[in-house]
Amino acid sequence: MPRPRTGTIQRHGDHWDARITLQDGSRPWICLPAGYSEARARDRAKSLAETARAEGATRPPRGRTAAAPAGETVAAWVERWTAAREERGLSSASGDLGRLRKWLFPQLGDKPITAVTRRDVEAFVEHLDSSVRAGEQSWKTAVNTWGLVSKLFDDACSAKTLSLRVLASNPAAEVRGPDRGIKKAKAYLYPSEFLPLVSSPNISIEWRRAVALATYLYVRASELRALTWDDVDLERGIIHVHRSLDREGSAKSTKTGTTRRFTIEPALMPLLRAMHAESGGRGRVIQLPDDRHLARALRGLMTTARLDRCELYAADATRKSMTWHDLRATGITWLAIRGDDPLKIMQRAGHAGFQTTQGYIREAEAVRAGFGDVFPPLPLSLWEGGVSSGNRPESAQVRGIMVEAPGIEPGSARHPVYLRSRA
Incomplete structure (x- = not known):
């Protein structure tokens, strides 16, 4: 009599993953819905394992879709997709997840990913355009978000990671993206x-x-x-x-x-x-300090050096103020x-x-x-004269070099900040 198959479970962020053995000997991980207790996750893993044995289930051949975990939502699939991208070394994955949580999840996050239609995706694009007109985000942010959403639905059809292939067709294919606006002029120094x-x-x-x-x-x-x-x-x-x-x-x-x-x-x-x-x-x-401080720091430096060309600081519909990247x-x-x-x-x-x-x-x-x-x-x-570490104010955590900017109020956009480094 064959040994009962119970599967195994492993905690993965806010949910459990279940691993079961298929007829061909492969052992895929299956994402379980968030909110399962450990006991419920074990019961679900056992049920999946018994069903796989009874049906003689095997891993889908390359190019075919895998069965999505029962009722897997867009949000749950995106979490798995992000984890796979991080494993591949894509450093932008965590930042991309934050963008999707802000713009995609409120619109489609709770919907089963296998139930998403082209009309749903078109409605999401319409929402992006509306948010740009309302001043909630820039057109460039909307375009970048759309590029990310297009990529995730494409991967849901043809990702290299087979367990991510849950769609037979791409609902975002041939959907027109958000409207593009005016490309702002960048500033640079003479x-x-x-x-x-x-x-x-x-x-x-x-x-x-x-x-x-x-x-x-x-x-x-x-x-x-x-x-x-x-x-x-x-x-x-x-x-x-x-x-x-x-x-x-x-x-x-x-x-x-x-x-x-x-x-x-x-x-x-x-x-x-x-x-x-x-x-x-x-x-x-x-x-260097992290990117969140560099643009503000540079504008403080320019003010201190008395650079007064208006284009260096202008931020309007057609111009972008000087940043460190510039x-x-x-x-x-x-x-x-x-x-x-x-x-x-x-x-x-x-x-x-x-x-x-x-x-x-x-x-x-x-x-x-x-x-x-x-x-x-x-x-x-x-x-000439160099700089010695003894001239730097230090602590166990941060070494800081203050930029003096006379006449700038604390808390303003040009207030001086520290040049930070990890000790």
Whole structure:
């Protein structure tokens, strides 16, 4: 007499997963609805195992759909989908889940995923358009959310993880996405504005160095955080950008998944040599606070340096105020102003497609006359005298370097913040 099959269970976040043995020997995990007690989960696992044996169930062949757990909702499936994406190392998975919880779950979260129709998806797109018109989100956020929803329904049909394939057809296929709005103009610095910013005696040397590195290396903030001295070849003047840091400080690939080596701007070499000597060539090149603080910090720095061009701070229907990421855009624009080969600009910037690079080239062609000399020599104050750890206010948790911004009220959008790093 065969041994009774009871299945096994394992806690997974807010729900239990049941594992059963199929006729072909495979042992898939099945997501049980949230709210089950341990006893109920064990009973359900036993029931599923007995049914699988009685029906001679096997794992679906590749390309076919798997049976969705009974009554699995869109929200429950998305949780499983997110877990699978995290296992694959997609660092954006947790952030994507937050976006779906905010916009998708109130509309379709409680609906069984196998019951979602094209009309349901079209109604969701209509909701996104309405929220944009009401000022609840930007059109770009709506478009990004729609891209995520389109992807999840596509994966529900043809995911590499077979247990995620629960739909025979994609209800989001050929559904028109949210309306697109005006693409806001980005801001960047002219050389005549950059030099006062990195020369200001009222700004700490750490902040000024961070601005210089972000501009002259044209790297993303997450890539700059990940740079170590092992990535900087001072003898040959070459830098290797091959990873970034996520919000938790864990290493991951660059945004586009590409690595790149390129020659360091000559004007940056004296600063890098000085910083290398100060650190002994060990550890991170520089520390940055997380992205939530960088844009506000940069605007405080610009105010302190008395940069008063209105476009740097304008935030309206057609313009976007300067952010830390725009220091990278500044460096890339300068490459185009200098007339560097377009393919070299694309490689140095790590762009996934040439269309992105072309945008910088077109901008450069329009403003080149009277722009000024790009990548000017950096002020000696960035490295002469250096900086010792004894000058930094420290605690067991945080080292902070205050940006002085006279005349700015605490709590305002431009109030100074600390440059933070984990001790």
